Amino acid sequence: MLTLQCPYCGVMADETELSAGGEAHLKRFGPGSSDAEFETYMFMRENPKGVHFERWRHANGCGKWFHAARCTTTLEVFGTYSAQVSEPPQDIKDAITAKRPGWAWREFA
């Protein structure tokens, strides 16, 4: 079972205690945006085989949203971090680079 540490309350939470919120760091475009921008935000997904960033909610716990960095081929967790950021913090990026040199994900690498 997947286990993620909630960065807010510190609990090591089992998957059954969490709900998955999909891809992280989606860029939302305001009114007047083009069809292509809206499509990208609404439907296009990174869906990588490897390093991935996601939103999760500690639903049956403290209730807070947070971010997780995870590998979709091994289910290894690189770390979890605050929901209040628009890209992964440096220590998470470093942790991933140590294990997956040369990884890429959108403009963050």
Add this chain to the structure above:
Amino acid sequence: MRRYSAFAIAREAARYHTGWERAWASPEPKKKYDVIIVGAGGHGLATAYYLGKNFGITNVAVLEKGWLGGGNTGRNTTIIRSNYLQDPSAAIYEKARSLYETMSQDLNYNVMFSPRGVIMLAQTHHEVRGYLRTAHANALQGVETQFIGPEKVKELVPIINIDGPRYPVLGGLWQPRGGTARHDAVAWGYARACSAMGMDIIQKCEVTGVRRDGDKVVGVDTTKGAIDCDKLGIVVAGHSGVMAEMSGFRLPIESLALQALVSEPIKPCMDVVVMANTVHGYMSQSDKGEMVIGGGTDGFNNYTQRGSFHHVEETVRALIETFPMISRLKMLRQWGGIVDMTGDRSPIISKTPVDGIFVNCGWGTGGFKAIPGSGWAMAELMAKGYSPLANEFGMNRFAEGRFIDESVAAGVAH
């Protein structure tokens, strides 16, 4: 290709079965093909088959990174039905279902199509209303379905508990000509027919790159070297995102694990397929006597072909209420496949931003039933550049807001 027949069995019996030939050849790749199909699942093989059969295009290779039919085609619970809500879905799924009726004869390969009937249970008042609507839509689409009451459900499925307590059976959407087929046989039958037309099915050959000349595809890189082609069909289900990235475009797809499990074999007790979408579970009995059970997908992206155990637990827990007798069954095997989910839960059969590349994906949790119809449409699209069956399923529908929304109607969409 030597035909299979009662006579062939007698002939081989008389010579100790020494004369059976290999069902398909295992050639080395040529330098160039007119068409390369990536992915030897049901959809890829059916595409190749109809390219040959309907359009005479036989200089075709089907490249498969693992073994033929080892993806979702060999991992699914084989439910075949066409009682969808939207017109474009009804058209392609009903085309597929009708091709299943004659597939064994067409391919000279027994795919064990069993039109035993499929019931989708209505266990809430919303579901009753939803299925009444679907039954009316199906009547207009020429798809034979019927809304039946709880007594009729009980008559068709004696082992069912229609009284609840939590989710009583209020009725069901009944498709008498839905059913099941042998999944491996579908892949094997198409592979044999493709090989007989002179096509090359190349297993253990992973596509690792897509070669382009400007906006046009010119070939692929594989673990067996570079191979040139004029047209490329990407038919790789859960790996569609990976192939799209190699080709230089994006898809509105996420890959999730979907699981199934089977029980120990027992005597025949249920001769229809029953789906219970409110509680996320469905069940049928295989010819071997195993109860074949499936549920919903996991919530997060995953390429590991195994899902989370608690999903199995939830599915079985829900089904036990409706089928109390299964509480005593031992479960034998459990497995997962990586399904390709789109935003509107409908597939993509489409041209792409790269000239010569076509994509067929997004069948998600429910594409086994669609294999022949999808192959038919994809072949037509690749050969002629236009297919009426595929037309509404273009990938630009997301930008244009023309969704083919089956998520509400289908719930657990197998």
